[in-house]
Amino acid sequence: MFNPSLKFKFLAIFLTIIFISEIILLVLVSYVGHESLFETFFLNLLLLLMISGVLGFIFLLSKYFNKSVEEIHSLTRQKEALDLTALVSETNCEGMITYVNEMFCKTSQYTEQELLGKSHNIINSGTHSKEFWHDFWTSLKSGNVWNGDICNQAKDGSLYWVNATISPIYNSHKDLIGYSAIRIDITQSKLIDQQTKERRSQVSLYNRKLAELIRHPDFIQNNFQGMLSTLTSMVSEVTLVSRVSVWKLHETLDGKSLECLSLWIRAEQEHSKGIEIKSSKYPKYFKALSENRTLSCDDVYSDPRIEEFTEDYFPAFEITSMLDAPFHFDGELAGVLSLEHTSSERKWKVEEEAFIISVADILSIIFESSKRQDLEAALRHSEKLEALGKLTGGIAHDFNNLLGVIMGYSALLEESIKEHPRLLKYAHQINIASQRGSKLTKNLLSFSRKKDSEARQTDINLVLQNQMDMLQKTLTVRINLDVDLMEDLWPVFLDRNDLENAILNISINSMHAMLDIGVDAMLMISTQNKVINSDEASSLELKPGEHVILTFNDNGLGMNKQTISKIFDPFFSTKGSKGTGIGLSQVFGFIKRSSGTIKVTSQLGKGSKFSLYFPRFGEQENELNEIEDDDSLQLTGNESILVVDDEKALRLLMSEQLSQQGYDVFNAESASSALKIIDEKDIKLVVTDIIMPKMDGYELAAELAETYPAIKIQLVSGFTTERHHEMVDDILQDNLLQKPYNSKILFRKIRALLDS
Structure with a gap:
């Protein structure tokens, strides 16, 4: 054609x-x-x-x-x-408006006559800086087409956002005669973006408050009424709700009743309790509690499930909106967390409901502990601690995944912008903040006794020497502190921070035991190497062989056999309100994690002796530890590696990190997908998360060990559970990489595995 x-x-x-x-x-x-x-x-x-x-x-x-x-x-x-879709205007070279379309007038609320001959300052909202407008005019006067988002102000003072494309207009002689602007109204899009940011900020606040709640002294001390008071006031503070209360369900002869155990009234800043409501008077409400995860009522007078309260309860307290979250124990309704808003009607948000459900889950744990008070004290507290451990461990797992993404990509970013010092500084601050978040997670896990160990070769003598000044100040000059450290002490493999906490906890317990001794109070700390024979090892529940013994010997009040049998039980304390009962239970957990044991001997009126046994750190393990710390090692490679993680962000991050080191990287979102890839590709090493749906990392490792024994395996987790851990050997367990991880540690471990 x-x-x-x-x-x-x-x-x-x-x-x-x-x-x-x-x-x-x-x-x-x-x-x-x-x-x-x-x-x-x-x-x-x-x-x-x-x-x-x-x-x-x-x-x-x-x-x-x-x-x-x-x-x-x-x-x-x-x-x-x-x-029909855009705001169109034209101006002369001086910026005076010469043409506007109907949509421009409609959005700005000015008439055409009011706009013609005026500059665009008539719709300037004052949102943007002088630098913004300077760059704007510089670009236009250079003959460029400018595109960007601008916030304008309508005639009635309301703000609206537009995405503007402004182009110069030339005559037939190519002389500039003005500018043409086409604007698209993006106010709704900006509003959605702002709401999304606010929602994310609110969720972040909720998560932070949940973590703070679990670490509150009332929770640590298992103070039941204190926990309820802290919880209700915290929820009211975070949600800005007028009344927050916790109700406990009772079975009675004439049905069921709910007793208010704690009510926080925000306006009065005080707690109260004692109100009771019965199922015989409010049957629809009790039925709704048993059938719903939450009762979300924006207008209490229009919801048939709670219409029985409209005659007396709601008018008496001026309640307009209500959000209730039942909590359960052993599958049965145990009580309800109630949020009651007064004055104006309130529309409950999805993220608020999710937050209240999380708080209700915590209440389930609190009431579980309360309901089992008739059991033996140590058993009850142990179960409580385990329940809280699962909760904080779950939070830590998700939090560690988020921190892993932030830490990993900030490290990649630092490598990419080394030539931009200002940007590098920002990226470095992000990395530091993520590391602080990691420490917070470790504190939560430490409370729950699920802390992931950072064990490494340690010289106990060196740790003691570094702590001497602090120990002496803690014990005060009233107590004579003496040390006897054996020369050439064998190295041990343990978490140095845990060891420091153990030394401090045992020393403080000795100090409290010597309050009435006077100037003769003495604490002796000693170390020694010892070979444990099979008979002694059997009595200590240790493996025979070389051990390092760390001993604390005081001349305090001493303990009877009954007290000795309970001192490592969670929350057991002989100090009354002065003690939490957590210190020695954490010491016991640390020693068990270190494959050691603790022996306590004591005599009333004579004092106590704590002997901590740790196995000697072997030469082979020492060589591996030196390899991990060797910065001169080649950390790159070209082998094929498979990354398995159900968290997409972490999976892609690790794949990117390993790809930059030269490896040929594949990734899978599940164990089943990983097995398919292994069938098709020549995989040399598999890096797998432990906690995954259906088949977890332990099961995958066991399957690989049996079917593909030549493939090396690196386990990774932010929080490990006991489930299926027996399916893998101790070497895999000991080499576990904890999230969030430093990329260099990851590279070292992978290179060491591939070269082994």
Whole structure:
């Protein structure tokens, strides 16, 4: 097909040829007689050509005319479509408005007459800085097309956002005569973005408050009424709800009742309790509690589930909105957490409901502990601690995954912007903040006795020497602190921070036992190497072999056998309100994690002796530890590695990190997907998360060990459970990489595994 413009050119040439031919014929006729047959023929031919020329000329004009009309119609349709969706304006070179469309007037609320001849300052909201406008005009005056988001102000003072594209306008001489602006209203999009940011901020606040709640002294001391008071006031503070209360369900002869155990009234900043409601008077409400995870009522007077309260309870306390979350124990309704808003009606948000459900779950744990108070004290507290451990462990697992993503990508970012010091500083601060978050998670896990160990080769003598000044200040000058440290003490493999806490806890317990001794109070700390034979190892529940013994010997009040049997039980304390009963239970957990044991001997009136046994750190393990700490190791490679993690962000992060080290990386979101990839690819090493749905990391490792014994395995987790851990050997367990991890540690472990 010819281009239409070429057709017109050919037609013009053809008509020109006809016109020239006519002139030639006229000249020929002038030289021929007037009465010859030749004259008649040429005259007729000339007439025919003239008629054809005229008709062709008319045809040409019509073609041009039709094309121009079509172009005008097309431009008109485009303008109509633009006017329906965009705010259009034009200005002269001085920025004065020379044209606005109807949509511009409608959005800005100004009439066309009010806008023409004015500058765009008439809709300036003052949101943007002088630097913003300086860059804006600099770009336009340079002849560039400017695009960006601008916040404008309508005539009534309301703000609206537009995405503006502003282009220079030139005349036929290419002189700048003004600017054309096309704006798209994006106010709704900006509002959604703002709401999303606020929602994320609110969820972050809720998570932080949950963590603070679990670490509150009332929770640590298992103070039941204190926990309820702390919980209700915290929920009211975070949600800005007028009344927050906790109710306990009772079975009675005439049905069920709910007793208010703690009510926080925000306006009065005080707690109360004692109100009781019965199922015989409010049967619909009690039925709704047993059938719903939450009762969310924006308008309490329009919800049939709670209509029984509209006659007395709601009017008495001016309640307008209510959000209740039942909590359960052993599958049965145990009580309800109630949020009651007064004055204006309140619309409950999804994230608020999720937060209240989490708090209700904590209440389930609190009431579980309360309901089992008739059991033996140590067993009850141990179960409580385990329940709280699961809760904090779950939070820590998710939190560690988030921190892992932040820490990993900030490290990648630091590597990418080394030539930009200012940006590098920002990225470094992000990394530091994520590391602080990691420490917070470890504190939570330490409370629950699920703390992931950071064990490494340790010199106990060196730790003691570094702690001497602090220990002496803690014990005060009243107590004589003496140490006897054996030379050439064997190294041990343990968490240094845990060891420091254990030394401090045992020393403080000794100090409290010597309060009435006076100036003769003495604490002796000693270390020694000892080979434990099979008979002694059996009595201590240790493996025979070389051990390091750390001993604390005081001349305090001593303990009887009954007290000795309970001192490591969670929350057991002989100090009354001065003690929490957590210190020695944490010491016991630390020693067990270190494959050691603790022996306590004591005599009333004579003092106590605590002997901590730790196995000697082997030479082979020492070499591996040195390899991990060796910064000169080559951390790159080209082997094929499979990353398995159900968390997409962490999976992609680790894949990116390993790819940058040169490895050929594959990734899978589940164990089943991983097995399919292994069947098809020559995988040398698998890095797998432990906690995953269906088949977890332990099960996957066991399957690989049996089916693909040549494949190396690196376990990774932010929080480990006991489930299926027996399926893998101790080497895999000991080499576990804890989230969030430092990328260099990951590279070292992988390189060491591949080279082993």
